[in-house]
Structure formats: C-alpha cells, structure tokens
Amino acid sequence: MDEFPNKYDPQSIEDHWYEFWLKEKLFTPDPRSKKPPYTVMIPLPNVTGRLTLGHTLNNSIQDILIRYSKLTGHETLWMMGMDHAGIATQVVVEEKLLKEGIKKEDLGRDKFVQEIWRWKEEYATTIRKQLEKMGFALDWSREQFTLSEDYSKKVIKVFVDLYNKGLVYRGEYIINWCPRCLSALSDEQVETEEEPGKLYYIKYPIIGTENFITVATTRPETMLGDTAICVNPKDQRYKKLIGGTVLLPIMKRSIPIICDDYVDPDFGTGALKVTPSHDPFDFTLAKKHDLEFINIMNPDATLNENTKEYNKLNRYAARTKIIATLKKEGSLEKVEDYRLPLAKCERCHTAIEPRISKQWFVRMKALAKPAIEVVKNETVKIYPKRWINLYNHWMENIRDWCISRQLWWGHRIPVYYCSKCCDPKNAETNKSRKNGEIKPLKGMLVSTKRPKKCPDCGSDAMYQDKDVLDTWFSSWIWPFATLGWPNKTKDLKRFYPTQTLVTGWEIIYLWVARMIMAGLEFTGQVPFSNVVFHPLVRDEKGKKMSKSLGNSPDPMDLIAEYGADALRYGLQLITPKEQDVLYSEKSIDVGRKFCNKLWNAARLIWMNHKDDNETPPSQPTIYDAWIISEFNSLIENINKHFANFELNAIARELYDFMWHTFCDWYLEIIKICPSKDTAKYLLKQIIIMLHPYIPFITEEIYHKLNFSKKSILLEDWPKIKAVKIDIANVRTLKRLIEEIRNIRGLFNLDPKEKLSAIINTSEDFSNFLGKNHMVLQGLAGLKDIDYAKKPDQPVASIIIPAVDCYIILANIDIEQERKRLSTEITALSKKIDEIKYRLNNQNYIRKAAPLVKQREQKRFEDFLKKKEGIVKAIEKL
RNA sequence: GGGCGAGUAGCUCAGUUGGCGAGAGCGUCUGCCUUACAAGCAGAAGGUCACCCGUUCAAGUCGGGUUUCGCCCA
Numbered sequence: 001m002d003e004f005p006n007k008y009d010p011q012s013i014e015d016h017w018y019e020f021w022l023k024e025k026l027f028t029p030d031p032r033s034k035k036p037p038y039t040v041m042i043p044l045p046n047v048t049g050r051l052t053l054g055h056t057l058n059n060s061i062q063d064i065l066i067r068y069s070k071l072t073g074h075e076t077l078w079m080m081g082m083d084h085a086g087i088a089t090q091v092v093v094e095e096k097l098l099k100e101g102i103k104k105e106d107l108g109r110d111k112f113v114q115e116i117w118r119w120k121e122e123y124a125t126t127i128r129k130q131l132e133k134m135g136f137a138l139d140w141s142r143e144q145f146t147l148s149e150d151y152s153k154k155v156i157k158v159f160v161d162l163y164n165k166g167l168v169y170r171g172e173y174i175i176n177w178c179p180r181c182l183s184a185l186s187d188e189q190v191e192t193e194e195e196p197g198k199l200y201y202i203k204y205p206i207i208g209t210e211n212f213i214t215v216a217t218t219r220p221e222t223m224l225g226d227t228a229i230c231v232n233p234k235d236q237r238y239k240k241l242i243g244g245t246v247l248l249p250i251m252k253r254s255i256p257i258i259c260d261d262y263v264d265p266d267f268g269t270g271a272l273k274v275t276p277s278h279d280p281f282d283f284t285l286a287k288k289h290d291l292e293f294i295n296i297m298n299p300d301a302t303l304n305e306n307t308k309e310y311n312k313l314n315r316y317a318a319r320t321k322i323i324a325t326l327k328k329e330g331s332l333e334k335v336e337d338y339r340l341p342l343a344k345c346e347r348c349h350t351a352i353e354p355r356i357s358k359q360w361f362v363r364m365k366a367l368a369k370p371a372i373e374v375v376k377n378e379t380v381k382i383y384p385k386r387w388i389n390l391y392n393h394w395m396e397n398i399r400d401w402c403i404s405r406q407l408w409w410g411h412r413i414p415v416y417y418c419s420k421c422c423d424p425k426n427a428e429t430n431k432s433r434k435n436g437e438i439k440p441l442k443g444m445l446v447s448t449k450r451p452k453k454c455p456d457c458g459s460d461a462m463y464q465d466k467d468v469l470d471t472w473f474s475s476w477i478w479p480f481a482t483l484g485w486p487n488k489t490k491d492l493k494r495f496y497p498t499q500t501l502v503t504g505w506e507i508i509y510l511w512v513a514r515m516i517m518a519g520l521e522f523t524g525q526v527p528f529s530n531v532v533f534h535p536l537v538r539d540e541k542g543k544k545m546s547k548s549l550g551n552s553p554d555p556m557d558l559i560a561e562y563g564a565d566a567l568r569y570g571l572q573l574i575t576p577k578e579q580d581v582l583y584s585e586k587s588i589d590v591g592r593k594f595c596n597k598l599w600n601a602a603r604l605i606w607m608n609h610k611d612d613n614e615t616p617p618s619q620p621t622i623y624d625a626w627i628i629s630e631f632n633s634l635i636e637n638i639n640k641h642f643a644n645f646e647l648n649a650i651a652r653e654l655y656d657f658m659w660h661t662f663c664d665w666y667l668e669i670i671k672i673c674p675s676k677d678t679a680k681y682l683l684k685q686i687i688i689m690l691h692p693y694i695p696f697i698t699e700e701i702y703h704k705l706n707f708s709k710k711s712i713l714l715e716d717w718p719k720i721k722a723v724k725i726d727i728a729n730v731r732t733l734k735r736l737i738e739e740i741r742n743i744r745g746l747f748n749l750d751p752k753e754k755l756s757a758i759i760n761t762s763e764d765f766s767n768f769l770g771k772n773h774m775v776l777q778g779l780a781g782l783k784d785i786d787y788a789k790k791p792d793q794p795v796a797s798i799i800i801p802a803v804d805c806y807i808i809l810a811n812i813d814i815e816q817e818r819k820r821l822s823t824e825i826t827a828l829s830k831k832i833d834e835i836k837y838r839l840n841n842q843n844y845i846r847k848a849a850p851l852v853k854q855r856e857q858k859r860f861e862d863f864l865k866k867k868e869g870i871v872k873a874i875e876k877l
Numbered sequence: 878g879g880g881c882g883a884g885u886a887g888c889u890c891a892g893u894u895g896g897c898g899a900g901a902g903c904g905u906c907u908g909c910c911u912u913a914c915a916a917g918c919a920g921a922a923g924g925u926c927a928c929c930c931g932u933u934c935a936a937g938u939c940g941g942g943u944u945u946c947g948c949c950c951a
Contacts, residue, residue, distance in 0.1 A: 004913095006913065006914065007914085007916075008914095008916090192950095192951095341951090386881070386882080387881095389880085389881075390880090390881075390949080393880080393950090506949095536948095540889090573902075574889070574890080574902090576889095576890065576891085577891095578882075578883090579882075579883070579890085579947095580947090580948085582889065582890090584888095584889075584903090586889090586902095586903065587889085587902085587903085589903095589916085590902065590903075592916070593914095593916050593917090594916095595916095596914065596916050596917090597913095597914065597916080597917085599913085599914080600913040600914035600916095600917085601913065601914080602913085603913045603914075604913035604914085605913085606913090607912095607913070608913090640893090644893095648890095648891085649891075652891070652901070652902090655901090655902085656901075663913090663914090664918090667913080671912095741919060741920065742919095742920070742921090744908090744919075744920075745907075745908075745919075745920035745921060746920085746921085748907075748908075749908090750908085750909090751908070751909055751911075751918090751919070752909085752911080781911095781919095827898085831898070837934090838896095838934065838935070841934045841935090842934080843933085843934040843935095844934035844935075845934085846934085847933090847934065847935095848896075848934070848935080849896075851896090852896045852897095852935095853896095855896075855897060856896075856897080858897085859897060859898085863898090
C-alpha cells in the first residue's frame with residue numbers, strides 16, 4: 001500500500017471492489033438481524049436489450065438510498081429481477097428472426113418461445129454485467145424473473161383468485177389492436193402522433209328525397225361498416241332529418257339518421273358516420289342506441305367478406321379504391337388536408353386498428369378505491385407531491401384493464417375450454433358475473449392446474465386459451481411475489497411492506513398504481529411507503545432519449561472513459577428535483593474531476609497524516625474546531641435532504657464542502673498550522689458520506705488509508721460533534737484573506753510578491769493574529785504586519801466588520817483606488833438608506849421576527865462602520 | 878379544448894415556512910506549473926429574478942392576470 005498515484009484511475013480498481021463486496025456478501029441481508037429493514041424493489045429492467053442512461057439514473061438513486069440506509073444502521077435489501085416484457089421482447093426477437101429469413105409461424109409456438117428464451121439468457125447476462133459495472137448493491141442471491149416457473153405460479157394464482165372473486169371477466173369490447181403484432185394493446189401501450197392526412201366529405205343520399213347529407217371522415221374505408229348517421233339534436237341544419245334513412249353508397253344499404261349530444265356540430269359537417277365495429281367512439285354510441293355491428297376487417301387489417309369486392313384488400317388499398325369509386329359515382333364532395341392524431345403501436349409503430357374482440361378484463365373500480373385512500377392518508381407518500389394529482393385523476397377515472405394479449409411469449413391464461421360442450425365464441429361472462437355472481441360458462445374452467453376432464457360433460461378434450469397475460473399483470477405483484485408470497489416466508493415478514501420505490505413518472509399508471517392496488521388486494525398492506533419519481537433523461541436539445549433516435553449514449557462507454565463513480569456523480573449533479581434532466585457529457589467530466597480532487601486530498605493526507613488516529617482529535621486546534629463546526633452543518637443539511645429524497649441537493653453540498661471548504665481552506669491551513677488526527681478523521685467522515693454516490697473510489701481510499709473496518713459499507717454514518725471552542729476569529733481571518741487576495745487581483749500584483757499590511761482591530765483579534773500570523777501571511781501572501789499603526793502613505797484599504805486593513809503598495813494607482821472606494825460608498829449608502837427606512841417603520845418594529853430584527857440591526861451597524869472606514873480611507877489618499 | 882410544469886448570469890440549474898449584499902457548475906477574461914491535484918490554484922466580469930397588477934414593514938418566493946416554451950390527456 002505504498003503506491004498512491006497522483007491521478008485517479010477508476011479502471012484499475014472498480015472491478016476488484018465489486019468482487020470484494022460480493023465475496024463479503026455485503027449486498028445480501030440477513031433476515032435474522034435485529035436492525036430495522038430497508039427494502040427497495042428494482043423497477044425490473046426488460047430483457048429486451050441493454051440498459052440506457054435512464055436506467056443508470058434510476059438505479060443510481062436506488063443504490064444511493066440502499067447504501068445510505070445500510071450506513072445508517074438498516075438491514076437493507078435491494079431486490080433484483082428482470083421482466084419478460086411480453087410484447088416488447090417478442091417483437092424484438094421476431095424482427096431478429098425475420099432478418100434471418102425465418103417467420104415465427106414457421107417455427108411454431110414452442111420453438112419460437114424457445115428462441116426467445118435463448119435471447120433472454122443472452123441479454124440477462126449483458127444486463128447483469130452492466131449493473132455490476134455501475135457498482136449497484138443488488139442482492140443477486142434473490143434474483144427473480146417474471147416468467148420463471150416459480151413466479152409464473154403466482155401470476156396464475158392471482159388470475160384465478162381474481163376470477164373467483166368475480167373481478168376477472170371475459171367480455172366483448174372495442175380494443176386497440178395492432179394488425180402487425182396481431183394483439184390487443186392496453187391504452188398505455190398506444191402512442192399518438194399527429195400526422196398529415198385528409199378529410200373526405202362524402203354525400204349519402206337521403207331516401208325518399210333528392211337531397212344528400214354530407215359526412216366528413218378521415219377513414220373512408222370504414223364506411224363499408226357504417227350502420228347509422230348521427231347528428232347533434234340541437235343542430236338546426238339536421239333537425240328535420242332525424243329519424244330518416246340514408247342509402248349507404250357502394251354498399252347500397254339503408255341506415256338510420258339518429259341524434260346524440262356527443263356529436264360535435266362544429267367538426268366537419270356536423271354529421272357523423274357511425275361505424276360501431278371500428279371506432280371506439282362509435283362503439284359506445286352504437287351500444288347506447290342499439291345499432292347493428294358489422295365487422296369489415298380481418299385481424300391483419302385487410303377487409304373481409306362483408307365488403308364484397310373489397311374482400312382481402314388491405315385498409316389503405318381499400319381506401320384508394322373507395323375514393324375512386326365515390327368520385328365516379330359523384331358521391332365525393334371534396335377532400336381537405338387535415339392533421340390527425342394517429343394512434344400507433346408503441347413497439348412496432350404500426351397504425352392501430354380499433355377492433356371488437358373477446359378479451360379478458362380486470363374490473364378495476366373496486367380495486368382503485370382503497371388505493372386512492374392510502375395515498376390520500378399518506379400511508380403511501382409520493383415525492384414530489386405534484387404527481388399525486390395525476391395519480392388521483394387516473395384512479396378516479398379508471399377503466400377496466402384488458403389483460404389478454406395475443407402473443408406467444410408470456411403467462412398463458414389459465415382458462416380451459418371443452419371442445420365438446422363449450423363454444424368459447426359465446427363465452428361472454430361479464431353480464432352473468434356482474435355483482436360478483438359466479439356462473440361459469442358451460443364447459444369452461446378457470447384453474448391453476450390443467451384439468452383432465454370437462455367438469456360438465458366429462459370429455460377429456462380440454463384445451464387452453466391461446467392468449468397470454470399482459471406483462472404488467474405479472475409485474476403488479478412484484479413487491480410481494482418476490483418475497484415468497486403466497487407463503488408466509490421469513491423474507492415476506494421481514495422485508496414487506498418495502499420502504500421506497502424509485503421510478504420514472506411515465507409508468508405511474510402502468511405500474512405504480514397497479515402495485516398499490518395489488519398490494520392492498522392480496523396482502524392487505526401497501527407495497528411501499530414512499531414513491532420517488534425521478535425525471536426523464538433527455539439530450540442537450542431536450543429530446544427524449546431513445547434507441548430509434550440513437551441519441552442515448554451507452555453507459556458502458558461512459559464508464560470506460562470516465563469511471564462509474566464519475567458517471568453516477570455527474571448524473572446526480574445535473575438531476576433537478578422537478579424537471580427533466582438535460583444530459584450532457586460535460587457533467588460526467590465534472591464528476592471525474594471531482595473524483596480526482598477527492599483522490600488527491602486523500603493522497604495529501606496519506607502523505608502527511610498516514611499515522612494519525614482516525615478518531616476525533618483529543619486536542620483540537622481552533623482550525624480543527626472550525627472545520628468540525630462547518631462539517632456539523634453539512635451533516636445536518638444532508639440528513640434533512642435525505643429525509644426528503646433531495647439527492648441532487650446532497651450531491652451539491654458534498655461537492656462544495658469537500659472541494660471549497662475542506663480542500664481549499666482546511667487542508668491549506670494545516671500545511672501551515674499543523675494539526676493531528678482531524679484531517680484523517682474528517683476524510684473518513686467525508687468518504688462515508690460520499691460513499692452512496694461514489695462507492696468505488698471511497699472504498700479504495702478507505703483501504704489506502706487503512707481505516708479499521710473491513711469495508712467502508714460497514715461504517716456508521718457521521719454524527720454531529722459538539723464544538724466547544726469559539727471559532728469566530730477563524731471566520732474573520734478567512735474573510736480578511738479573501739479581501740487581500742481580491743486586492744491582489746484588482747491591482748494585478750505578482751502572486752509571488754509579498755506585501756506589507758497594517759491592521760487596526762480589536763485586542764482579541766490582534767492577539768489571535770499574533771499567534772496565527774503564519775496562516776495569514778501564507779494564505780494572503782504577506783511579509784510584515786504592523787498593528788495599531790496608522791498608514792503614512794497611500795494604501796489600498798480593506799474595511800470589514802471589526803477589522804481595518806491597509807495594504808502598502810509601492811506604485812499604487814491612487815485614482816483607481818479612489819474610484820473603487822467611491823463606488824463602494826455609493827452602493828453602501830443605498831443599502832443603508834433602505835435598511836434605515838425599514839428599521840424606522842412602525843409595522844416592521846411590531847411585526848418582524850426578533851431574529852430578523854437582530855440581524856438587520858447588525859447589518860445596519862456593519863454597513864455604517866464600513867462606510868465610515870472607507871470615507872476615512874479616501875481622505876488619506 | 879382540459880390539466881401539469883417551467884421562464885433567475887452567455888449555457889445548465891440551486892434558491893426551504895416571504896427576511897443576511899440573489900448562489901453553483903460550465904463557458905469567458907486576468908494572473909499563476911505555489912511540493913496533493915494544470916483533471917490544479919488565486920481572482921474578475923456577467924442578473925430589471927419573463928411581463929403587469931395586487932397583498933405585505935418586507936416578494937425571486939404569496940395571490941390575480943398576460944405571455945413564451947415543454948409535457949400529458951382528449
């Protein structure tokens with residue numbers, strides 16, 4: 001341990017310390033320990049690919065909380081796991097196979113799923129490696145996967161339990177359908193983008209007259225499935241037509257004209273064509289008015305046999321053909337350019353096709369109610385507070401959750417149908433099962449185990465529902481399923497409910513709200529007491545980072561260049577509390593410089609104080625007392641910030657203290673005025689406080705300095721140590737040095753030139769300076785100091801509270817000095833007038849807090865004295 | 878159209894319940910390789926706290942309005 005290079009090299013130490021932590025089992029908690037628990041559940045990364053900068057930020061925050069909690073005496077558990085990420089993973093693997101010329105249908109379900117498992121193993125390894133490189137204190141011994149055999153059992157149990165409680169039903173509904181993935185998507189998996197399109201005005205002849213009614217639509221091809229025209233009942237233009245019939249062009253069907261308040265008379269022509277099977281709005285309208293439903297599309301968004309000659313055309317080709325026909329018929333009134341919001345599949349960006357189909361749903365209203373309550377009464381606290389509004393808004397307007405997906409990768413729905421006596425096409429259970437009344441369909445069984453025989457007819461031809469469950473249906477039970485639920489395990493008892501969930505606000509509905517509901521429903525407890533939302537990482541121009549834009553740097557590249565600690569620290573420094581992060585690589589460089597500074601401070605202490613004690617000094621100097629007192633305020637602030645999850649503020653305070661207080665002042669002072677123990681003791685305290693942010697370098701320094709514990713992670717968080725020495729004189733001295741340095745700069749003096757000074761001050765402070773003149777001389781660059789003497793030549797004057805100091809300058813520019821002092825007098829006079837006005841105000845005297853009044857009075861007196869001093873100084877010039 | 882957030886130094890942002898001379902980092906400028914650190918040290922310049930009105934002894938901070946930008950929802 002006698003090597004201590006003057007440049008910090010992260011690459012040479014990081015891997016070693018991670019192995020050390022694992023070997024010492026520092027990340028694996030002991031369920032038998034008596035310490036209070038602190039549990040954090042990682043927002044499970046998807047196995048779709050590598051981690052991004054967003055993950056880096058998210059996980060760094062959790063690591064900071066975990067390490068801080070461990071240092072403050074908690075038994076910590078950071079639960080590791082990954083998400084099978086149904087649709088996302090399936091799409092990625094499908095695309096990969098397509099590039100090799102293989103279609104998933106050619107492989108078949110089982111082989112394709114095997115293919116995904118292979119992919120999963122590969123990427124899980126990559127992800128693990130990345131998390132290790134970042135230094136995260138994850139408990140690898142408890143690692144989970146949402147599609148593991150064990151975890152899957154829990155997911156299936158939840159489905160069956162909810163079904164038995166009447167909270168799961170199969171129903172017909174208009175859903176978001178991706179014609180490429182051939183699957184239902186939840187509302188949250190749909191992204192909307194505004195795109196240029198056209199608005200087509202189509203004339204529908206009114207039967208029994210020569211007139212037309214014109215409707216405007218962005219999707220003319222859906223007219224083949226129209227079953228009504230709808231207008232607003234208050235719309236004067238159409239009032240007489242309500243109850244009439246029109247002839248649907250092309251299809252030559254007659255359809256009714258109805259009215260409803262939902263129709264916006266100002267949009268298009270004010271008349272709406274109603275296509276119940278292919279538009280969510282029209283679907284609701286049709287249910288209300290009991291209209292006919294005509295499905296005109298196949299699952300892949302080609303038209304079906306209900307469309308005559310358009311059969312098998314895809315939707316866009318059909319649109320072109322229909323427009324041509326309408327033109328020929330003279331039914332197309334006009335076409336306008338129009339920007340329309342287009343719904344797309346979040347994963348493959350194909351335009352969504354609304355579609356009526358049979359899907360499985362969870363009834364949400366009853367689950368939401370207690371979940372709203374626990375946030376309101378702060379059993380679950382949300383940081384920052386403003387996200388509560390969003391949570392409440394969604395929860396109060398919650399809709400049933402469509403949980404079936406037409407995918408191959410996922411938990412297969414545990415519903416079995418008898419091929420003899422059950423027709424699943426008719427399996428509509430939402431009506432019969434309302435109000436918790438359970439009337440299972442004939443020949444259908446919902447069960448955790450595959451049945452051998454049909455419960456109704458005894459046939460052994462039972463087959464399982466082809467669909468799988470939404471990914472979020474497995475992750476909403478994450479906080480307790482990972483701890484052993486439904487078994488009452490030691491882990492569950494010890495670590496559940498968890499303490500803090502850290503996540504991005506974009507999954508507040510998808511995940512956070514649902515976890516709260518599941519926790520309450522299945523464990524009777526909230527899953528966590530705190531939810532900390534952190535911002536999104538954007539690039540320098542404010543663009544969201546994404547793979548497709550290619551603007552997200554690979555954290556691994558950054559680690560290779562700057563080190564993991566630099567990445568972690570730099571990121572924390574630029575992460576605001578309530579705004580998105582604008583990432584710039586410069587900030588990582590700031591992190592690197594910070595690490596290097598810390599490294600060198602440790603190096604200095606290693607060189608000069610290696611053999612000191614690591615305990616507080618038994619005989620502190622006044623400077624020791626001063627730095628300990630400064631450190632006390634730091635501890636106080638940081639503890640406060642931790643309580644509010646203000647990690648950015650902590651990073652800033654630590655930066656400022658380590659660099660600008662400890663290094664710039666204290667370490668410089670003790671080069672001149674020697675001290676024992678304090679530097680080493682404080683270094684230890686500082687690296688303990690920095691450890692949650694920059695674990696590698698602090699562990700390295702800890703060992704280089706031979707501190708006593710096996711790992712810095714086993715240390716205790718610093719506590720405030722009362723200071724018994726009056727340190728006011730150190731503060732004045734510091735101020736004096738700053739002012740003298742300022743003068744040096746202003747007069748462009750050679751830093752090597754030693755100056756002479758005359759100081760007039762109190763007896764106490766001159767006694768202090770008498771003993772401490774070396775510090776003043778060293779740090780301000782003085783040679784002689786005269787006390788209680790008046791300057792007899794032009795000088796540069798420094799007037800601060802309780803000290804008048806004159807710097808003797810051989811070739812002083814008198815005019816420059818006069819100007820400087822006059823400017824200062826003007827500023828002071830203005831300030832003095834302001835304060836004077838306030839001090840004399842009756843309301844101020846009556847109302848202001850005593851502490852404020854005291855401070856203002858002091859300021860007033862200081863300003864007056866300073867002005868007086870400067871006036872005298874000008875006279876002497 | 879509805880909601881949320883933001884506007885403070887050239888840039889990115891801090892600024893607790895109103896109360897010290899509005900701060901930091903980066904950038905710019907000046908001078909320094911001063912024995913831990915040039916990935917450094919010592920300094921400087923730079924602000925009508927978006928705009929208007931109000932509450933108050935006192936407003937960057939609270940209230941109302943205007944405006945620009947960003948995001949979410951329909």
